[in-house]
Amino acid sequence: MKIKAAVVDKVNDPFVIKDDIDLAEMTPTDLQIKIVASGICHSDEAIRRGDASLGYPVILSFYADGTCDNCLKGMPTKCRNYADYNLSGTRPDGSDHFQENGQHISDMFDQSSFTTHTVVDQRNAVKVPKELDLRRLGPLGCGYVTGSGTVLNSLQPRPGQTIAVFGTGAVGLAAMMAGKISGCTEVIAVDIVDSRLELAKELGATHAINSKEEDPVEAIKKLTHGYGVDFAVDTTGVEPVMVSAIHALAQGGTAALIAVTSKNITISSWNDLCVDDKKVIGVNMGDSIPGVDIPRLIDFYQHGMFPFEKTEKFYKFEDINQANADSGSGKTIKPVLIIDEDYVPGK
Numbered sequence: 187m188k189i190k191a192a193v194v195d196k197v198n199d200p201f202v203i204k205d206d207i208d209l210a211e212m213t214p215t216d217l218q219i220k221i222v223a224s225g226i227c228h229s230d231e232a233i234r235r236g237d238a239s240l241g242y243p244v245i246l247s248f249y250a251d252g253t254c255d256n257c258l259k260g261m262p263t264k265c266r267n268y269a270d271y272n273l274s275g276t277r278p279d280g281s282d283h284f285q286e287n288g289q290h291i292s293d294m295f296d297q298s299s300f301t302t303h304t305v306v307d308q309r310n311a312v313k314v315p316k317e318l319d320l321r322r323l324g325p326l327g328c329g330y331v332t333g334s335g336t337v338l339n340s341l342q343p344r345p346g347q348t349i350a351v352f353g354t355g356a357v358g359l360a361a362m363m364a365g366k367i368s369g370c371t372e373v374i375a376v377d378i379v380d381s382r383l384e385l386a387k388e389l390g391a392t393h394a395i396n397s398k399e400e401d402p403v404e405a406i407k408k409l410t411h412g413y414g415v416d417f418a419v420d421t422t423g424v425e426p427v428m429v430s431a432i433h434a435l436a437q438g439g440t441a442a443l444i445a446v447t448s449k450n451i452t453i454s455s456w457n458d459l460c461v462d463d464k465k466v467i468g469v470n471m472g473d474s475i476p477g478v479d480i481p482r483l484i485d486f487y488q489h490g491m492f493p494f495e496k497t498e499k500f501y502k503f504e505d506i507n508q509a510n511a512d513s514g515s516g517k518t519i520k521p522v523l524i525i526d527e528d529y530v531p532g533k
């Protein structure tokens with residue numbers, strides 16, 4: 187079947203929308219998906235740069251085989267073959283997802299949603315309530331489940347604990363809202379863009395720190411009886427910011443570094459970690475189980491506890507490069523490409 191897709195021909199090229207792309211045939215466990223809308227994540231941009239038809243609606247997330255030991259233990263983000271499945275550019279069996287004139291085109295996350303249609307294994311799909319606006323929900327499968335899952339699944343703050351989130355993009359804001367849901371008394375947002383900090387406050391941050399104007403570590407200590415926070419999440423991948431997230435921890439605190447970045451940091455094992463019993467962890471995809479975590483996020487959303495729609499801005503599919511640029515500059519937190527202009531919510 188021929189489909190329309192946004193394709194990057196080589197590293198750092200812009201997206202080009204092509205309408206002669208061949209979509210893979212379906213296997214017995216596949217679903218053919220008509221795409222209504224797709225969020226753009228920084229991980230899409232990282233890959234572009236070279237760093238790194240059903241009766242009910244579904245949204246898409248990553249693929250895990252469900253058969254390895256970690257999948258069987260309920261940890262699909264730790265699937266033994268996660269990278270091969272999701273970041274190899276091919277289907278799990280090594281075949282092409284998309285072709286142009288018989289030539290391989292790489293997919294992303296074993297799906298690629300910058301397309302009018304795709305084919306995925308049923309494991310990539312999560313059913314969602316028909317009455318909800320699908321255009322809003324797409325990004326739940328990546329950035330939002332990553333940020334919220336890091337807090338709800340990995341860090342698991344208890345009521346009365348404290349959290350600081352560095353970087354208030356979609357992942358950071360999701361982490362922050364999850365801190366609020368968890369009952370953290372201090373939910374501190376750190377960024378360098380005032381408009382984003384304002385939104386962070388609107389979404390539930392108790393304090394917003396502009397780290398261009400004040401030292402975030404000192405400011406965080408002032409807000410936490412001089413101790414520092416129990417949890418910190420870095421979503422920026424910027425070296426001094428990742429180090430600040432560790433320095434801002436209280437004794438026994440944990441910092442989760444979750445940006446897609448190739449940057450390195452230097453920390454002292456004794457002074458920065460051991461003496462204060464601090465932990466630094468990485469978290470893949472918020473340690474999430476999409477079929478469990480995405481419906482839970484939708485419940486939070488419907489109860490007004492996860493107002494992620496305030497971060498979204500719609501763009502036409504043809505404007506994908508503008509959407510990507512606005513995401514990069516911080517002008518738009520979560521661009522959503524509207525691919526099916528005829529979609530009517532609830533129909």
Ligand SMILES: [Zn+2]
Pocket residue numbers: 250251252253254255256257258262264265266267
């Ligand atoms: Zn597995």
